[in-house]
Amino acid sequence: MPPLPIPDPALPAFSLTFEESRGTILFMKTFPLAFETLAEACSLVLKHLYPAASPLPSITAVSLHVRPFEGVAHTAAHIVRRAEDPMEGNHITAEIHFSSEYIASLPKRLGSDDVRLEIMGVLVHEMVHVWQCYMEDQQSDDDEPAEASEASTKTPRPPHWIVEGVADYVRFRAGYPAKHWHRGAGGRLEDGYERTGFFLDWVEEKWAGFVFALNAAPHADTVKRITGQEVETLWRSYQMELGETTLVPAGVLPMPTHAPTHP
Ligand SMILES: [Zn+2]
Numbered sequence: 001m002p003p004l005p006i007p008d009p010a011l012p013a014f015s016l017t018f019e020e021s022r023g024t025i026l027f028m029k030t031f032p033l034a035f036e037t038l039a040e041a042c043s044l045v046l047k048h049l050y051p052a053a054s055p056l057p058s059i060t061a062v063s064l065h066v067r068p069f070e071g072v073a074h075t076a077a078h079i080v081r082r083a084e085d086p087m088e089g090n091h092i093t094a095e096i097h098f099s100s101e102y103i104a105s106l107p108k109r110l111g112s113d114d115v116r117l118e119i120m121g122v123l124v125h126e127m128v129h130v131w132q133c134y135m136e137d138q139q140s141d142d143d144e145p146a147e148a149s150e151a152s153t154k155t156p157r158p159p160h161w162i163v164e165g166v167a168d169y170v171r172f173r174a175g176y177p178a179k180h181w182h183r184g185a186g187g188r189l190e191d192g193y194e195r196t197g198f199f200l201d202w203v204e205e206k207w208a209g210f211v212f213a214l215n216a217a218p219h220a221d222t223v224k225r226i227t228g229q230e231v232e233t234l235w236r237s238y239q240m241e242l243g244e245t246t247l248v249p250a251g252v253l254p255m256p257t258h259a260p261t262h263p
Contacts, residue, residue, distance in 0.1 A: 165196030
């Protein structure tokens with residue numbers, strides 16, 4: 001009998017709550033080994049967000065809830081204080097809520113081949129929120145950032161462009177970009193999501209370890225400390241570089257791109 005795999009001590013305990021629906025069935029058909037899928041999403045996030053041997057936040061449990069609601073997904077993290085034994089330290093538990101209605105809509109939107117990539121991409125994005133070290137007692141609403149509720153916020157919330165930019169940076173580096181993503185000039189740093197994620201990828205290419213530092217100290221001063229430049233200056237350089245690389249020679253038609261339709 002082959003030996004049982006040894007659980008990775010860095011990984012939290014996973015639990016699943018699936019409410020019966022078309023989307024839930026599609027999720028289970030696509031990922032019949034749901035615990036392994038969560039573990040894979042978790043490992044990818046740790047690989048791309050934390051350098052080897054760096055200390056990790058104490059995340060002890062992650063639950064995935066696939067249930068019907070409007071939108072795509074959101075994640076909440078809760079700090080569990082161990083007042084009875086201060087030496088033991090605090091730890092964090094997190095919940096990822098993934099809309100079964102959104103999952104059910106994917107085959108029509110994307111074609112069945114891309115359903116797996118999209119589900120995994122969303123899981124990786126949400127798992128980043130679990131491991132963002134400032135997530136303690138904060139809530140992240142991905143799908144409707146303009147209406148994000150700030151439930152039980154005890155510390156100032158990091159800027160939206162860092163929270164959502166880092167999440168899509170990791171999703172991109174993990175190999176699960178969304179089908180509609182397009183790395184082109186335009187937009188604003190504050191847009192967050194893949195627009196900022198691609199920018200962070202560009203900075204990370206030049207200053208290895210930059211995203212780790214930004215996650216540890218999530219504010220614009222970190223950009224200056226690591227790169228020696230203001231974030232707005234870097235954004236302009238990035239845009240200029242993109243503008244140059246996306247120039248199309250006369251007579252050559254550009255390839256069609258997917259419209260930015262972030263759900
Ligand atoms: Zn998000």
